[in-house]
Amino acid sequence: MSAATRRRVVVTGIGAVTPLGNDAPQTWTSLLAGRSGVREITTFDASTFPVRIAGQVTGFDVKAAIPDRRHRRYLSRGAGYGVAAAVEALQQAGALAGTDPYRRGVSVGGTVGRVGLQELADMSWQLESTGHASIYRQSPAEVLTRDQNVAPAVIAEIGDLRGPFIAVSTACAGSAHAIGEAYRRIEEGDADLMLAGGHDALTTWMDVLGFALLGALTTDDADQPGRACKPFDARRNGFVLGEGAVMAVLEEREHALARNAPILAELAGYASSLNAYRITDSPPDGGGAISAMRDAVAASGVGPDGVDYIVAHGTGTPGNDASETVAIKEVFGAHAYDLLVSSPKSMAGHLTSAAAGLNLLAALGAIEHGVVPPTINLAQPDPKLDLDYVPGAARRRDVRAVLVNAFAFGGTNACFVVTAHTRSD
Template sequence: MSGDRRRVVVTGIGAVTPLGNDAAATWKSLAAGRSGVRAITTFDASTFPVRIAGQVTDFDVTAAVPDRRHRRYLSRGAGYGVGAAVEALAQAGPMDGTDPYRRGVSVGGTVGRVGLQQLADMSWLLESTNHSRIYRQSPAEVLERDQNVAPAVMAEIGECRGPFVSVSTACAGAAHALGEAYLRIQDGDADVMLAGGYDALTTWMDVLGFALLGALTEDAPDQPERACKPFDARRDGFVLGEGAVMAVLEEREHALARGATVLGEIAGYASSMNAYRITDSPPDGGGAINAMRDALGDAAMAPEQIDYVAAHGTGTPGNDASETVAIESVFGPWAERLSVSSPKSMAGHLTSAAAGLNLVAALGALDEQLVPPTVNLDHPDPALRLDYVPGEARSRPVRAALVNAFAFGGTNASFVVTGPGDRPSAEVPR
């Protein structure tokens, strides 16, 4: 890292998650070890093998996004995303006098697809008319599935006329979106980027698909808050979640010049590909090692400068073991001094928004010097030997955090987050 490289700070954060409908409430739940996993209400799951999810509750999109024009074509997940973006922009403060062509948007989300009812209607029409008629969709139906609608609305609300990035890399979507925003600012293409991710896969089709794949836990249907068990010896799958986290990233001098409050700094970022299997994590850590190691290299930081890892930590047997091996490989002896925890243990897997939730955890840990816990870790796996902060949050010095996101398809992303002050020194704390 060159000494004159543009530094990228966080000046706003917004969240709509199973843990709360704003960033402060989400962090408060994380710190308290409070679960947002509950019985599914988006459809009748009574006959399903999986009947629980991390669900957003009591979110009023009309209050979060007052202008009807901005809400018109938003899907449920996109509404979460725009709501989180509005919060992040409000916290970042007025951009009066700054160049809108130097402000951009970078968002991770799931590519939209036809719903089950529409599929049934299409099938009925084709069969009943002997394939003589075409099912015609309204423009609204098409736009609600368009991945670029929510980012476009965010850009309009924030008057962001600069770089536009829309990515769909599954569970690493928010990490890639934040990383690409960081690079745009670092490279001088923008001064401000609204970045993060949103998703809402708590649908009939998604729950069934992941259940048939064997990826979801079927445990604790009557105690949903006990179901997600990252790093526990009994872990047997993840819990689907939904929500959004958006952040305002800004060039540091630009932020200071307009009097913005700096919440933290994105100090380094890297991504990689496993090229292994679509659904399985490599037992040797695979590309996760490269993502973490290269993120530290991009930040010009030694492993000993990291105190907390906001882990991907899904609760599947393979992922948790692979991530542990990767952390041990990258951090060496220092791995024993790290605190590692999984926000998914409380919120479920927010898929494209997952790394955004980890960013909330990292910023909260840096601000309060408090590491959020991994809940439901009651039976330690003897093969996993790191400190996963079981059960309760822990006070400890946190100079810098590493955020991980690993996705189906084998794509990985990691980024380093530091506090709002000077970069931490490499001196090892006693």
């Protein structure tokens, strides 16, 4: 699509339920203050586990956030966060009365549901005790709770969103792909408004044990959880699992102006790629992250030198942080040293499918308030990682354009550019 015919996309609402707060303003305040939401795990007894900490949501009341019992009946823990964040985003975006519901859609990233280990154990016991395979019966409610489509379906019902319906599961890039594909639907004319983001809650004993056995999680600072996640630090040795949801309302610019919606920023470019390298490791040469970043910046029209801030994927694993730094230098050249780069995961942990949504929230806050959230726990710089990662404390900066990065298990990459919006554009 040519620049002349391209439809512009703006952000008119944002909602969040994260380890840093149960709404978007609380989450932003915690990000700005460098306040950690990593704490001892409470979703199960982790006392005998090699990893006993996670970024966990606290004080969240699903009944208060989603009053209608019908809407929360089949929601999993993570899906509850997602619906609550969506309601907040829709409320900020304002009344949609008079707009066409068939031009409004939903695009959500989340982990595909699966049978829990306890259920597998029950199946195994039944097989051994009966001596033959038999059907393990489950109620429809149990099956629906694990269905990835339930949260976006509930969101669609609440918002009367009858247009495009997208549910993606691309691990740690899930919300980036969901936001990017929603952006494309609006840009190409398939929708005027899309509710987009991600949710996840991989704080179960199966998920923690699985990631721990992979060697992906840090075992440091179990007695001081807030210090555990150390992106870009020389001592980094793994990430911290988190949970939560961030949802945004994306809207065609003229559509938003016509209904006098609050415009928070503009989504100006999106691109994705695949490393085709290894399932769990980032390529040392930057791999497909380079093309995703470069293409997103090119699509935005701001140019590499026009980007002020990068919200990094920044997990705290040795390979990811090194690979991302190499990619940034390759894409931005000498300008890489003028950029500010920071990682919200240092405070919230890794929200997996919701991680890029949190990065979007950081980008919006930086543009609105002219201040970049820090990377906390960066006390011992790695000489090979020599960019400005905003260590320790937030930094004042006039931010006009932000690149959001998301890189996932399986080697999938998704990046998008967020820019300041002015009504005179």
